[in-house]
Amino acid sequence: MDTTNDIIIESAEIVAIGTELLIGQTLNTNTHYLANQLTLLGINSYYQSVVGDNPERLLAMLKTALSRADLVITSGGLGPTADDVTMELVAKAADKKLILDPVSKQSIEDYFTGIGRTVSENNWKQAMMPQGALTMPNNNGTAPGAIIVFDYAGEKKAIACLPGPPSELELMFEQSLKPWLEQRVNYEFEHRFLHLMGIGESDAEQEVRDLIERQTNPTIAPYASPGEVCFRITQRKLRGHAEADLISPVVEEIKNRLGQYIYEDGSRTLPEIVFSLLKEKSQMISFAESCTAGMISAKFGAIPGVSEVFAGSVVSYSNRVKEQILNVPSSILQEYGAVSKECAEAMASGVRKALKTDLAISVTGIAGPDGGTPDKPVGTVYIGADYQGQLTFEKHIIRGNRERIRTVASLRAFHLAWRCLKEKSDI
Numbered sequence: 001m002d003t004t005n006d007i008i009i010e011s012a013e014i015v016a017i018g019t020e021l022l023i024g025q026t027l028n029t030n031t032h033y034l035a036n037q038l039t040l041l042g043i044n045s046y047y048q049s050v051v052g053d054n055p056e057r058l059l060a061m062l063k064t065a066l067s068r069a070d071l072v073i074t075s076g077g078l079g080p081t082a083d084d085v086t087m088e089l090v091a092k093a094a095d096k097k098l099i100l101d102p103v104s105k106q107s108i109e110d111y112f113t114g115i116g117r118t119v120s121e122n123n124w125k126q127a128m129m130p131q132g133a134l135t136m137p138n139n140n141g142t143a144p145g146a147i148i149v150f151d152y153a154g155e156k157k158a159i160a161c162l163p164g165p166p167s168e169l170e171l172m173f174e175q176s177l178k179p180w181l182e183q184r185v186n187y188e189f190e191h192r193f194l195h196l197m198g199i200g201e202s203d204a205e206q207e208v209r210d211l212i213e214r215q216t217n218p219t220i221a222p223y224a225s226p227g228e229v230c231f232r233i234t235q236r237k238l239r240g241h242a243e244a245d246l247i248s249p250v251v252e253e254i255k256n257r258l259g260q261y262i263y264e265d266g267s268r269t270l271p272e273i274v275f276s277l278l279k280e281k282s283q284m285i286s287f288a289e290s291c292t293a294g295m296i297s298a299k300f301g302a303i304p305g306v307s308e309v310f311a312g313s314v315v316s317y318s319n320r321v322k323e324q325i326l327n328v329p330s331s332i333l334q335e336y337g338a339v340s341k342e343c344a345e346a347m348a349s350g351v352r353k354a355l356k357t358d359l360a361i362s363v364t365g366i367a368g369p370d371g372g373t374p375d376k377p378v379g380t381v382y383i384g385a386d387y388q389g390q391l392t393f394e395k396h397i398i399r400g401n402r403e404r405i406r407t408v409a410s411l412r413a414f415h416l417a418w419r420c421l422k423e424k425s426d427i
Helices: 029-041 055-066 086-093 102-112 121-127 166-182 201-207 211-215 247-261 269-280 295-301 318-322 329-335 341-357 401-421
Strands: 012-017 048-051 071-075 096-101 128-129 133-138 145-152 153-162 186-197 219-225 228-238 262-265 285-287 310-315 359-365 380-387 389-396
Touching: 012 029, 012 055, 029 048, 029 071, 029 166, 029 186, 029 359, 048 055, 055 071, 055 086, 055 145, 055 153, 071 166, 086 128, 086 145, 086 153, 096 145, 102 121, 121 128, 128 145, 145 166, 153 166, 186 247, 186 318, 201 211, 201 219, 201 228, 201 247, 211 219, 211 247, 247 262, 262 269, 269 295, 269 401, 285 295, 285 341, 295 310, 295 401, 310 341, 318 341, 329 341, 341 359, 341 380, 341 389, 359 401, 380 401, 389 401
Parallel strands: 012 048, 012 071, 071 153, 285 310, 285 359
Antiparallel strands: 096 128, 133 145, 145 153, 186 228, 186 262, 219 228, 359 380, 380 389
């Protein structure tokens, strides 16, 4: 590419292309990935768009995006079929001709030769590039990408075309587009994440409202996910320059106000934190699950190396399993019911003894949509813990549908495990 035709990138808009995205047939994971990458690069992204495989609407969307961002990143529409028109319309928006790129043509031919197939005539369409474009090789497929810088309405603009399949898009971004962007940005963002549990988003925000109201740099952004709250603290820095740490003083002030609710200063998940604590202590954990039906064990088992600390679990959905495997006394089930603190503690004690672990966590509850009573409505969940013979429990009323109740209950179970490992003397 002609280096005189260059650009500084401060803002970008992501345009995801494909009718399958609009009708919900395919989940738009590409936009999620790209938005995160742009943030890490210090590029502002104020708009994201999804448009179907319609030439008129796609061209109009490209022009709209060019009017409000320095860079437009497209995903999808680079295939060999008739409805794959991204490259053609990008050329039209940039007022460039489509020409055959010999390097891309050879790459396509080599790809098909490598898998023992003959190139179809329509695949050569994927080698057509806007004149003057920088091509990006596709090392996971056939469709190459392209970056083109051009004048648009009196300003320098750029469009980067990436393929739709996530495995192709992510590799192409890492190998080609990201290095190109790193040479064309003046700023970068540094992030710090504080994860909280036991307080709602509105209450947490109220505690630091004065910090949020007077923020400039760094900025504070609270957001909630099922069962927890997160604060993202972001500092904008000049790339390549040593600047003062403006994040740490803000983090310390938030910790002064909300420290009792903060379980992580970083990016680790609760299961990962529990794993680390158990590993540090050379201790083992087990689970007894009723309403979560193995969800806790599955989350924990997904961590590499977890066999060092995870002995196993018992999914005790029925009272018979609670009695026969976990040795929950029938008198507890008859007098207090399966959804009770007494049952939760007995389940934790039973699985800890059966699997000979240091810590055991149990969950029993009513996930719904049926089964609730006035005394024990849907969403009632008891979580028990037995840490080296010391019993404790938590009761929660979790609002939402069945999936949310089970998801939040799982998160709360890990939180209780974290509390036991961090604060045994206080429990």
